[in-house]
Structure formats: C-alpha cells, structure tokens
Amino acid sequence: MAIVELRFTALPEHVRTARLVAAAVARRAGVAESVLDEVRLAVGEACLRAVGLTRQMGGEEPVTVTLDDGEGRFSIEVRDAVPQPVAAGVGGSNGSAADASGAAANGASLDVGESELGLAVILGLVDELDVKAGAEGGVIRMSWPSAKDKRGGTEL
Amino acid sequence: MDLSLSTRTEGGRTVVEVGGEIDVYTAPKLREQLVDLVNEGSYHLIVDMEGVDFLDSTGLGVLVGGLKRVRAHEGSLRLVCTQERILKIFRITGLTKVFPIHATVAEAVAATD
Numbered sequence: 001m002a003i004v005e006l007r008f009t010a011l012p013e014h015v016r017t018a019r020l021v022a023a024a025v026a027r028r029a030g031v032a033e034s035v036l037d038e039v040r041l042a043v044g045e046a047c048l049r050a051v052g053l054t055r056q057m058g059g060e061e062p063v064t065v066t067l068d069d070g071e072g073r074f075s076i077e078v079r080d081a082v083p084q085p086v087a088a089g090v091g092g093s094n095g096s097a098a099d100a101s102g103a104a105a106n107g108a109s110l111d112v113g114e115s116e117l118g119l120a121v122i123l124g125l126v127d128e129l130d131v132k133a134g135a136e137g138g139v140i141r142m143s144w145p146s147a148k149d150k151r152g153g154t155e156l
Numbered sequence: 157m158d159l160s161l162s163t164r165t166e167g168g169r170t171v172v173e174v175g176g177e178i179d180v181y182t183a184p185k186l187r188e189q190l191v192d193l194v195n196e197g198s199y200h201l202i203v204d205m206e207g208v209d210f211l212d213s214t215g216l217g218v219l220v221g222g223l224k225r226v227r228a229h230e231g232s233l234r235l236v237c238t239q240e241r242i243l244k245i246f247r248i249t250g251l252t253k254v255f256p257i258h259a260t261v262a263e264a265v266a267a268t269d
Contacts, residue, residue: 012180019179037241044212048180117220117249118213124248 002029006065010054010080018065019044022076029069030147039144042125043076045118046140050080052118053138057082061137073128075143084133158182160207161189167265169234170198175207178215186215190222199231202264211242216249223254232256234264 004025008014022043023036031039043065050063061081068075122129122140130141159182160175170193178186193201201222205211223233234256237243246252258264 015180016177040210041212041245044179048213051180117216120249121213121216121245 002069004067006067007062008065010051010059010061010063012048012051014063015044015047015051018047018063022065022067025067025069026074026144026146029067029074031074031144035144038125039074039076042122042142043078045122045125046076046078046142049118049122049140050078050082050138053082053084054080069146072146073143074146075128075141078140079137081137083135084138159185161185163189163193166202166261169200169202169265171202171204171261171265173204173207175209177210178208178218179210179212180214183214183218187218187221190218190225194222194225194229194231199226199229201226201231201233202258202261203233203235204261205235205237205242206239208237208239208242211245213249216245216251219255220251234258234267236261236264 004021006018006021008018019040023040026036026039027033047063047065053059054061054063059080059082064077064079066077066079068077122142126142126144128143130139132139132141158176159178160173162173164171164173172189172193174186176182190201203219203222219233219235226233235246236258237246238259243252243257246255246257256264256267258267
C-alpha cells in the first residue's frame with residue numbers, strides 16, 4: 001500500500017496538475033493503459049467540482065487529492081472543505097445522461113450546465129463511486145482495479 | 157499541451173480546427189473564438205476535434221454555449237470527431253443527441269439540417 005497526497009489552492013490551473021499526478025500514480029499502480037484516460041478525466045472533473053464549490057463559497061481551504069494503490073484497487077479521494085447540504089441523488093448512476101442533455105438542450109445557464117455535465121461525466125465513467133457532502137465538506141471517492149486485482153479488468 | 161485553434165471557410169461554413177487539450181484552463185480561448193465568430197456573423201460552424209487530446213466538462217459547456225449562440229441566429233454547430241475516447245464523453249453525457257457528429261469535415265460541410 002502506498003499513498004500519494006496532493007493539496008492545492010482552489011484554482012482552475014491546478015486541476016491540470018492534479019490530472020497529471022493522478023495519471024502518473026495510476027500508471028505506476030498498474031492501472032490498465034486503456035483506463036488511464038478515464039482516471040485522468042474523472043479526477044479532473046472531481047477536482048473541477050471541488051474548485052468550483054470552494055470558489056463559489058469564497059473559501060480559502062485547499063482541495064486535497066489522495067491517491068492510494070492498496071488492496072488491489074487504485075482509489076482516489078477528492079476532498080473539499082466547503083460545508084454543503086447533503087446532495088440528493090448523487091450516488092446513483094441512472095438518468096444522469098438524460099439530465100445533462102436536457103439541461104443543455106433546454107438552454108439552462110452555462111454554469112449550471114457545466115456543473116451538471118461534470119457530474120454526468122463522473123457518473124458515466126466510474127463504476128465504483130461514492131459522493132458525500134456534509135458540514136465538513138464534500139468527498140468524492142472513486143476506484144479502479146489495479147495490477148494486483150484478481151477480478152480482472154473493468155468494463156469500459 | 158495547450159490549445160491550438162485555426163479557422164477557415166469551407167463550402168460556406170466556418171471550420172474551427174481545434175488541437176490539444178480543452179479543459180478548464182484552455183476552454184475560455186475556445187469560448188472566445190466561438191463568440192467572436194458568431195459576433196462576426198458566422199452562424200454555421202464546424203468544430204473539427206480530430207486533433208483534440210483531452211476534453212472535459214468545461215469544454216463540453218463551451219460547445220453547448222456555442223450551440224446556443226448559433227441557434228439564436230438559426231445557425232448550426234457540427235462536430236467532426238472519430239476518436240473513441242472523445243466520443244465516449246459525448247455519449248455518457250447524452251450530448252450525442254444535441255450535437256450532430258460527423259466523421260469528416262467534408263461530411264459535415266455537406267450535411268443539411
């Protein structure tokens with residue numbers, strides 16, 4: 001088991017750094033090459049969401065990304081320090097696509113559209129996903145099989 | 157990698173060739189380009205994404221914003237993309253229903269609504 005932790009000020013330009021670090025650590029952990037694109041995209045979207053929420057609320061706390069290759073799975077945790085009401089329906093994976101296209105097609109404001117799109121991308125990409133929001137902030141946990149996983153590859 | 161943008165006219169449409177990464181950092185450049193084109197009176201746009209290495213939800217949002225702008229002038233925004241990893245992002249967000257996606261610029265130029 002090995003952990004890499006990254007903390008960054010909630011600025012959009014650091015999201016790219018987080019993506020690069022996550023992809024590098026995932027590759028080292030033995031995550032399949034074909035899945036690295038998904039890891040990169042998903043961690044970017046999770047960080048974008050954390051950065052967006054922090055900036056929206058005028059918060060100054062950094063975003064924390066924890067990358068862990070323990071127990072045959074490569075897991076990523078993205079944590080912000082923005083107190084949030086518990087988000088409804090965020091854990092499910094059905095219906096998100098329709099919501100995103102609906103919002104876009106109906107001409108919802110661009111900001112709302114982007115935030116919904118980000119969540120739709122995460123939900124569409126990641127099978128093992130847990131989104132929590134609470135008084136101490138929000139946490140998005142995602143995981144993928146790594147080289148040591150006996151159960152084989154993930155569905156693409 | 158940064159974003160590269162170039163525009164040209166082909167068959168009465170404006171083709172925007174995009175290369176590199178469209179993310180939160182570079183998407184404003186693309187947004188600005190699309191807004192400028194619409195302000196200059198180009199309402200039928202083709203965004204060629206064959207050279208795009210990475211696209212996130214910010215980039216999707218910019219494309220949706222572009223679509224809204226051209227539609228306000230009864231225009232169109234077509235995409236050219238054959239890369240599976242980029243197409244997948246449109247699929248999982250349901251945006252394949254919103255954007256006409258073509259395999260080649262020639263096909264997009266020839267398409268009518």
